[in-house]
Amino acid sequence: xxxxxxxxxxxxxxxxxxxxxxxxxxxxxxxxxxxxxxxxxxxxxxxxxxxxxxxxxxxxxxxxxxxxxxxxxxxxxxxxxxxxxxxxxxxxxxxxxxxx
Amino acid sequence: xxxxxxxxxxxxxxxxxxxxxxxxxxxxxxxxxxxxxxxxxxxxxxxxxxxxxxxxxxxxxxxxxxxxxxxxxxxxxxxxxxxxxxxxxxxxxxxxxxxxxxxxxxxxxxxxxxxxxxxxxxxxxxxxxxxxxxxxxxxxxxxxxxxxxxxxx
Numbered sequence: 465x466x467x468x469x470x471x472x473x474x475x476x477x478x479x480x481x482x483x484x485x486x487x488x489x490x491x492x493x494x495x496x497x498x499x500x501x502x503x504x505x506x507x508x509x510x511x512x513x514x515x516x517x518x519x520x521x522x523x524x525x526x527x528x529x530x531x532x533x534x535x536x537x538x539x540x541x542x543x544x545x546x547x548x549x550x551x552x553x554x555x556x557x558x559x560x561x562x563x564x
Numbered sequence: 565x566x567x568x569x570x571x572x573x574x575x576x577x578x579x580x581x582x583x584x585x586x587x588x589x590x591x592x593x594x595x596x597x598x599x600x601x602x603x604x605x606x607x608x609x610x611x612x613x614x615x616x617x618x619x620x621x622x623x624x625x626x627x628x629x630x631x632x633x634x635x636x637x638x639x640x641x642x643x644x645x646x647x648x649x650x651x652x653x654x655x656x657x658x659x660x661x662x663x664x665x666x667x668x669x670x671x672x673x674x675x676x677x678x679x680x681x682x683x684x685x686x687x688x689x690x691x692x693x694x695x696x697x698x699x700x701x702x703x704x705x706x707x708x709x710x711x712x713x714x715x716x717x
Contacts, residue, residue, distance in 0.1 A: 497684075516683045523682060527694045533676045534696040541664055541701065557660040557701040563649040564698050564710065 491524035653698070654690075660701045 485495040498521045501514035511518075523529050544550045597605070658673055665671040672678050674691075681691050699707050709716075 520682050520684050529676050529679070529681045530694045530697050533681070534694070534700045536668075536671075536676065537661060537664060537700045540668060544664070556703040556706075557656055558703045558706040559653040559656070559698065560649055561710075563646060563653050564695065 491521060494521040494524045497521070654693070657693070657698065657701060664701070 485491040489495075494517070498514055498517045501517050502510040504510070505513045541550070541556075545555055662673045665673070670677045675681065682689070685691070695711070699710065702710075
């Protein structure tokens, strides 16, 4: 399978794409949806039309939004602890061992 | 010169009857077994040992099967318990997030300032959290205990 219109760089021009999420990866659905969309609209229009689909795929690949969420929550919690709003046992909500 | 040698001198001579004979013959140790008996004993003991070894090995095999069966029997329950605790903790995390971020303007629970994590999935889909998100509200001690579990085990 070639990934070249979908992701293009000098390296994909001289080599074949050998890895993708279609090998039962976590982002299988997001990737195939984005590639189908690109196939339907072409590369240039697809970039605009498939922006939402791309964002989902990007999120699945990088987990950026989830990490940003964590950063915001931790910052807020640290701030509240520093302000003295959270005290004692209310400071943290710890999960039980072996649950993740 | 003859006058000087008058004293009778005693010459060193063999004892009467001559010296005892020199024991030059080899004295071998007493042999309890012949070579063939040794071979037969070796083979017999080996066979006996193999028999005993086999008895023991069978017992150990039985124990191993028993242990494996027990583990396989208990595994689904442990898995289900883990999943149950995971889902419960997701709810606890959600509630903690709602409680924590209620004063933050523009924040909705499960989103990044109102922006959903995945835009095109249905509303009731379970978006699995990454480690950081799952442990976002955790005491740092527990965090590090889980994050570096491989260094500890």
